[in-house]
Amino acid sequence: MDKKKELSFNLNNFLLALSLPIDYLRKDKCSTSINYSKRVAYLSLNIGRQLNLTPQEMSDLCSYSLLHSIGLFNCSNLSKEYCESSNDISKSFPFLLENKNILKYQSEYFDGSGLYGLKGDKTPLFSQILSFAIALENRFNLSSINTKERTELINFVKSSENELFSKKITDIFLEISQKCSFWLDLQNENEILYFIFGNLYDFTLTLKFEEVLKICSDLYFINNSDSHLLSYVEQMSDFYKFEHKDKFTLLIAASLCKIGKICISSSIIDKNSALDEFEYEEIKAYPYYTNKVLSNIIGFSDINSWAIKVQERVDKSGYPYSLAAKDLSLKDRLLAILVIYDSLRINKVYRKAYSHQESLDILKDLAKQGKIDISIVEDISVAITPNK
Numbered sequence: 001m002d003k004k005k006e007l008s009f010n011l012n013n014f015l016l017a018l019s020l021p022i023d024y025l026r027k028d029k030c031s032t033s034i035n036y037s038k039r040v041a042y043l044s045l046n047i048g049r050q051l052n053l054t055p056q057e058m059s060d061l062c063s064y065s066l067l068h069s070i071g072l073f074n075c076s077n078l079s080k081e082y083c084e085s086s087n088d089i090s091k092s093f094p095f096l097l098e099n100k101n102i103l104k105y106q107s108e109y110f111d112g113s114g115l116y117g118l119k120g121d122k123t124p125l126f127s128q129i130l131s132f133a134i135a136l137e138n139r140f141n142l143s144s145i146n147t148k149e150r151t152e153l154i155n156f157v158k159s160s161e162n163e164l165f166s167k168k169i170t171d172i173f174l175e176i177s178q179k180c181s182f183w184l185d186l187q188n189e190n191e192i193l194y195f196i197f198g199n200l201y202d203f204t205l206t207l208k209f210e211e212v213l214k215i216c217s218d219l220y221f222i223n224n225s226d227s228h229l230l231s232y233v234e235q236m237s238d239f240y241k242f243e244h245k246d247k248f249t250l251l252i253a254a255s256l257c258k259i260g261k262i263c264i265s266s267s268i269i270d271k272n273s274a275l276d277e278f279e280y281e282e283i284k285a286y287p288y289y290t291n292k293v294l295s296n297i298i299g300f301s302d303i304n305s306w307a308i309k310v311q312e313r314v315d316k317s318g319y320p321y322s323l324a325a326k327d328l329s330l331k332d333r334l335l336a337i338l339v340i341y342d343s344l345r346i347n348k349v350y351r352k353a354y355s356h357q358e359s360l361d362i363l364k365d366l367a368k369q370g371k372i373d374i375s376i377v378e379d380i381s382v383a384i385t386p387n388k
Helices: 011-030 036-050 055-067 080-090 125-140 147-159 167-176 180-186 189-198 209-223 229-239 244-256 259-263 277-283 286-294 301-307 330-344 356-368 374-383
Strands: 006-009 205-208
Touching: 006 209, 011 036, 011 055, 011 189, 011 259, 011 286, 036 055, 036 125, 036 167, 036 180, 036 189, 055 080, 055 125, 080 209, 125 147, 125 167, 147 167, 180 189, 205 209, 209 229, 209 244, 229 244, 229 330, 229 374, 244 286, 244 301, 244 330, 259 286, 286 301, 301 330, 330 356, 330 374, 356 374
Parallel strands: none
Antiparallel strands: 006 205
């Protein structure tokens, strides 16, 4: 592996980290509980193991399980649009095998009563497994299911045989669910992770930085379609003549620097008026959540370090860590300023976008207050070609 041009990338490691904001998003929109995605993966892999799936199939099944709710990034409810969005977004990720429309058909039922009306084995096997796991989690909230509810769940599965679910899948579940440990593990994140890692081979890939950036930027633009942040980072990286590795890792950091915002309630993020002091405190936590996501991705140490400091200021007035100037590198400071500039250049519900010059004037004022570096602001005024 050429460390100047390539990066080790493990898809399930990446998606396990990403499952945190996905779970917060699902909790916000669907009132489910945290670790939802991991529980769906746990159920799916238990079934996959009994079906004697190949290591590659098990790996992809886990990835689809962790990713199945990704459509909520741009859909407000569970619908055909949500399934198709999840399926489309999944195409950005490097699965090991060629599987088509797994997430599109995640809500199909064996008797054809699902969203698309597919019957029996016309629904892909992975989609059938996902449909089963999702249905149980949605109906019974497996994070807190008690012994009485287990009986109700078992009866539901039995009554749904050859209706909602195939006999093959229900028989497997009825067998594995006889173990007390199966239910207890579902309520323990560490045990779920132990099971997942214990049943997956290591299929770590070597990807070019450009390939990793494509994955991350596709995620970024789902909720930031008006943003030109990545363009600004690229222009400034070229201006400073950053090496290839530094340029692309900074671009990846920029594409992930707002991932923690997904963990904040939409009632705050989408509010049409000014935030009150308590809501502002809530939103100040988003880089902290970004750290919780990125710190768990193998090989993302530098990326995480830059991404989590985008709200820090050189006078220690930033958040969430109140870092001082001595703790902020050139790239930390540059990315933080570009995030401000990009925000100023975008239309908001409460104001129109500022012009390039108006944005520079605001940045210069912040520099006079000692919050950001005037030298970087001056470089931005020279290097960045303003978008219209």
